[in-house]
Amino acid sequence: MRTSVVVRSKRSEVSPEEWDARVNLAAAYRLTAEYGMTDMIANHISVAVPGEPDHFLINPYGLLYTEITASNLVKINGNGDIISNSELDLGISRAGFRIHSTIHAARPEMACIMHTHTRAGMAVSALKCGLLQLTQTATRFDKIGYHRFGGSGFDENERTSLIENLGDAEVLILRNHGLLTLGETVPEAFNAMYRLELSCRAQIDAMSCNTDLNLLAPEVIALAQSQWKPQVTRRYGMLEWPALLRHLERIDPTYKD
Numbered sequence: 001m002r003t004s005v006v007v008r009s010k011r012s013e014v015s016p017e018e019w020d021a022r023v024n025l026a027a028a029y030r031l032t033a034e035y036g037m038t039d040m041i042a043n044h045i046s047v048a049v050p051g052e053p054d055h056f057l058i059n060p061y062g063l064l065y066t067e068i069t070a071s072n073l074v075k076i077n078g079n080g081d082i083i084s085n086s087e088l089d090l091g092i093s094r095a096g097f098r099i100h101s102t103i104h105a106a107r108p109e110m111a112c113i114m115h116t117h118t119r120a121g122m123a124v125s126a127l128k129c130g131l132l133q134l135t136q137t138a139t140r141f142d143k144i145g146y147h148r149f150g151g152s153g154f155d156e157n158e159r160t161s162l163i164e165n166l167g168d169a170e171v172l173i174l175r176n177h178g179l180l181t182l183g184e185t186v187p188e189a190f191n192a193m194y195r196l197e198l199s200c201r202a203q204i205d206a207m208s209c210n211t212d213l214n215l216l217a218p219e220v221i222a223l224a225q226s227q228w229k230p231q232v233t234r235r236y237g238m239l240e241w242p243a244l245l246r247h248l249e250r251i252d253p254t255y256k257d
Contacts, residue, residue, distance in 0.1 A: 005063055007086040009257060010071040017050035018057075022070035024186040024241075025057050026255040028114070029068035030248055031190060037197055038065045039117040043178075044093065046100045047186055048111040054078045056104065058097060060090035069257045078105060098154040099162065103182065106163045110170070110182040112189035120200035121179035130173060131199060133216055134206055138199035139224035143169035149176040171196055187237030 011019050025047045032038055032045065041062055049055040057073045059065070075084035078101050080094045100113045124131055130146060133139050147165040150158050166172050170192060172180040179196055183189030206213060216224075248255055 005067045005069070005072055005088065006254075006257065007069070007072045007088060010084075010086070015051065018052070019070065021047050021050055021186070022057060022073055023256045025073060025112075026068050026070045027245055027248055028112075028186050028190045029059060029065040030252070030255045031244055032114075032116070032193075033065040034247075034251070035194060035197075037116050037118050037193065040064065042093075042096070043115050043117055044096050044100060045112065045114045045186075045189070046097070046104070047113075048104065048108075049075060055083060056100070058092055058100070060086070060088060061093045061096075062090045063088075066252075069255055071257055095154065098159070099180070102159045102162055103166065103180075107166070107182060110184060110189075112183045112186045113180065114183075114189045114193045115174075115178060115180045116193060116197070117178040118197055118200070120204050121173075121197060122177070123204050124200040125173050125178060126176050131196075132203055132213075133221045133224075134213060135199060135202050136224065137195055137202065139216070139221055140195055140228045141171050141199070142225040142228070143167070143171070145169040145172040147172055147174050147177075149174065183237070185237065187241035189237075191237030191240070 010022070014022070025045060028045050041064060044058055046056050046058045049057060054077050056076055058076060059068055060072055060074050063072065072086045072088055074082060074092055076082055076092060076097070080092060080097045080101065082091065099115060103110070103113055131138060131141065131144055145166040147162055170182045174180060179193065181189050181192035181196060183192055
């Protein structure tokens with residue numbers, strides 16, 4: 001079923017590297033919808049444009065994730081100013097991009113940033129205990145930053161505290177707000193969010209059973225975390241990404257238009 005909003009293809013107007021980034025980012029948006037992690041038109045996944053410092057790709061504000069294509073993504077700079085747009089002429093959510101721009105500037109090695117407001121993610125973000133190491137999946141995240149909710153505004157002081165709270169982690173739980181993941185590539189950021197979301201869903205399900213939780217011993221958690229390291233196993237997301245793209249090809253290949 002074709003669900004995209006058709007626009008003129010940008011493939012001949014951008015570098016091969018940018019086009020590849022566009023296709024992968026559009027795929028991430030579609031997959032986010034496929035796995036039930038959207039909030040209507042809200043939230044963002046952003047990626048740095050290869051070879052173009054301070055240029056990023058992001059979703060046009062007003063489209064559902066199922067409508068995102070490689071060509072209708074918007075290119076912006078770090079201030080959120082539009083560099084290149086489609087004929088839809090939709091803008092972006094500047095307020096939403098402030099979190100992304102802050103992290104892109106502080107962690108330039110992380111090309112992709114993903115932010116969600118899922119039911120399970122928001123629930124865990126509202127728990128004082130945060131994410132518990134209840135499952136094998138949850139033990140993947142040995143470093144988790146927590147950022148205190150300060151309202152929907154985002155001033156310079158909060159930018160500073162956001163970076164301090166993130167530190168060198170690749171996962172940030174925004175208290176009473178939602179989830180955020182970082183990756184050197186789009187597949188890595190998506191994989192982290194998928195696993196983080198799965199961990200949150202499992203935790204909320206387990207805590208809802210009104211019985212004692214089977215908590216893992218600290219030494220078991222430490223061992224499991226060591227086994228997730230990139231130098232021990234493959235880079236996150238890289239093996240399954242081609243399979244996920246094949247899945248998109250079967251259900252709606254318009255993401256790469």
